[in-house]
Amino acid sequence: MASQSDDIFTSDFKTTPYWWEAAPPETVLDPLPSQADVVVIGSGFAGLNAAIELARHGKNVVVLEANELGSGGSTRTGGMISSGQKLVVGGAIKGISPDLFGKMIADSIASFAFIQELVQREALDADLFIGGRYFGAHTKKQLSSLYEMGDILHRVTGVTVHKVKRDEQAAIIGSTFYHGGILVDEYGGVHPGKYNKALRDLARKLGATLLSHARVMSITPHTGGGKTVNTVRGVIEAQEVLVLTNGYTDTLATPNLAKRIVPVKSYQIATEPLPPELMAKLIPGGRMITDSRRDLIYSRPSPDGTRLLFGSRPGIMDCDDKTAAFKIRQRMLAIWPELAGYRISHAWSGFVAMTHDKTAYAGLMDNARFAVGCNGNGVALMSWLGYRTAQKVLGTEERPLSFDRPTFRRIPLYDGRPWFVPFVSGWYRLRDAVDKRLD
Template sequence: MVRDDAVFSDDFVKRPYWWDAAPPETCLDALPTEVDVAIVGSGYAGLNAAIELARHGRRVVVLDADELGSGASTRTGGMVSSGQKLVVGGAIKGIAPELFQRMIEDSIASFAFIQQLVEEQKLDADLEIKGRYFGAHAASHLPRLYQMGDILARVTGVKVHRFNRDDQHQVIGSDYYHGGILVDDYGGLHPAKYHRALRELARRHGAELRSHARVLEIKPASRGKVVLTQRGAIEAREVLVCTNGYTDATPTPSLARRVVPVRSYQIATEPLPPELIERLVPGGRMITDSRRDLIYSRPSPDGSRLLFGSRPGLYEIDERQAALKLRARMLEVWPELADYRLSHAWSGKVAMTVDKTAHVGAMDEAHYALGCNGNGVALMSWLGYRLAQKLLESAPRPLSFDREKFQRLPFYDGRPWFLPLASGWYRLRDGIERRWR
């Protein structure tokens, strides 16, 4: 049994590392009584929608059930990609080729959008495009990764490099993987700084932001909708729901049946020697692997720490307990980190859908953009912006993610009772393949 003082630093906290630089915000100003658009959820989708709507003169209020920036947007790993997740995540299966191609185009557009937004608005977000390495967890996974890389290069135009086990030290200081692929068009940012910058930009354009205003009901009214919150009622011509893994079944029961919240956990190490970071992750790239119950890791934007994320087990557990399990996984990849302690541990909910793609549409008396499927930084930013364009009737073309069919899971009411079963099955298959294939 490893002693706690050998694992946790003296200043260890159970909160996102990102909040050290840009904490969530409380805004308890009175709610407006009437707006053009009420946006439920202060994540990347909600804020980008608010920016575009307010920029065109609409009166907008963004409502969050808790602090502004306390949800998944500032709990993510901060990895930024274009269309790769659609291919790597398996969404290519079961989707008509024409629709899939348009999804790829929109996903690539989302990658360009966030880069342009950060550059043109001079957002303090620590955005850098350094690439992402996908390691083969089992020997049998390597040909599959190579094939996936070929598909990625063909359908998205990204540059993909192949590595075998002997030469992968160019991109990762570990012998754990059996080789892998490096995708150049992949980046990372500081998610809490990006969120803070979006809040500031939204306010500059006139949007109002309110925390601790949980929405209890959305109902039709003579001039649009009435949004009932725990702090009062708001009349709105339109309502946007951008809540992802925090979608509430009380005001939006139909949407809650279509989005599965999956809790993911992360840890941050204490500051590491710069030469160690460079040896473990040359070039500061993003790291993930091919297992179903995957890991994701990266250096912090300032290059001082290593961040590591995964699901620690079949059930949700306390972040401190989760940190012990994540650390064990991290040491499998990088045994050299055994002498370094952890400073942070946290978790957040990822929004998964049946078809592994995001969805935009109208339901539960509201428009919505939901279902990041672990790929939300660029995509949800873009979908919020495009959802605003839809309301403004200024969209240059139809959005591929805006579809009538949004499949729900049978026997599911918003409470994911089946996740332990799915997680256990994934882990069993990963373990068998790692050992025998």
């Protein structure tokens, strides 16, 4: 049984994201303007990229955030970025026509290029790193499945995939926990806190207004052809409204959209600073790490290379972040037992947005344009979707967005409260345990 002693925590332990140490969220309580060309709801990667593109083209843009600016899912993520791998790895290839799937892959690959070009062009302080991601096989049987998936990834997305045997993986991960795996070169990461702050700064530089603690209560059309945005801080009249809230989509302002998105809580911990020689052993090359479990883990070094960050669900049921830290730490120690003598400095959680078919969606609903559904792969994709949604407003799209589809199916028996997540999580864990027992 896992120890519940507070000895595993540093004296300054925090239940806020490690990322906030370098780039904390902001409170901006300036008065709301009475009108805007475009109101963007959400100060995450999608909302800020939309605001940047709109302001760059002369639009009067107001970004509204229900809480502090940059306090939502975008700065609670692991900060990993990829191209089209998640569509294949997550199973989205099932049930989608080959033509549409090909277009989704193209958009996903474009998102990977977009975030790199944006960071480089604007000289954003985001700690961008492209070094690859390792997918470890939890069981011997799953190794062959990973190899097959690697072949599909290479064929469908064009990424470079290395098939790694168990006795070869020490150059990638300092652990014998996995039975081998695949290494995908076109994978990387950013510091999501710094990236969000850099986007906020760029949006303001271009003329956008960013306001915190302005939860939207309703969006209603008015006779002038625009929209009335009612917030807890007042009313704004706008010609266009963009809802880019992903895992934080509100059942009050956007009830129909909320019934199509499942917010799933993801938890992470950060270790205290580790000796450089230990970090070099844990993850040589500083790559991103994940595995083949249904209830998977994800891990990476901090961008400065001093700490290990580790993410997972703590169990079937959600819990507070400190309680989760005990359970997540045990999963981390199963892979790297040598970390038992080191303490946890941060534990936090955030919501990712899941959809019924594991793909993103864009379109019109609840009197606004929307783009949501990162399915745990949102850093590059949501940045791209925000940019592309802005293009739709501006009329500058060169081609239709693949995720903009006429039908976004509701999830049966779902009213916006994810009551079934513990059952799904329990089923995933049970199947993982059976797979391991039969290995």
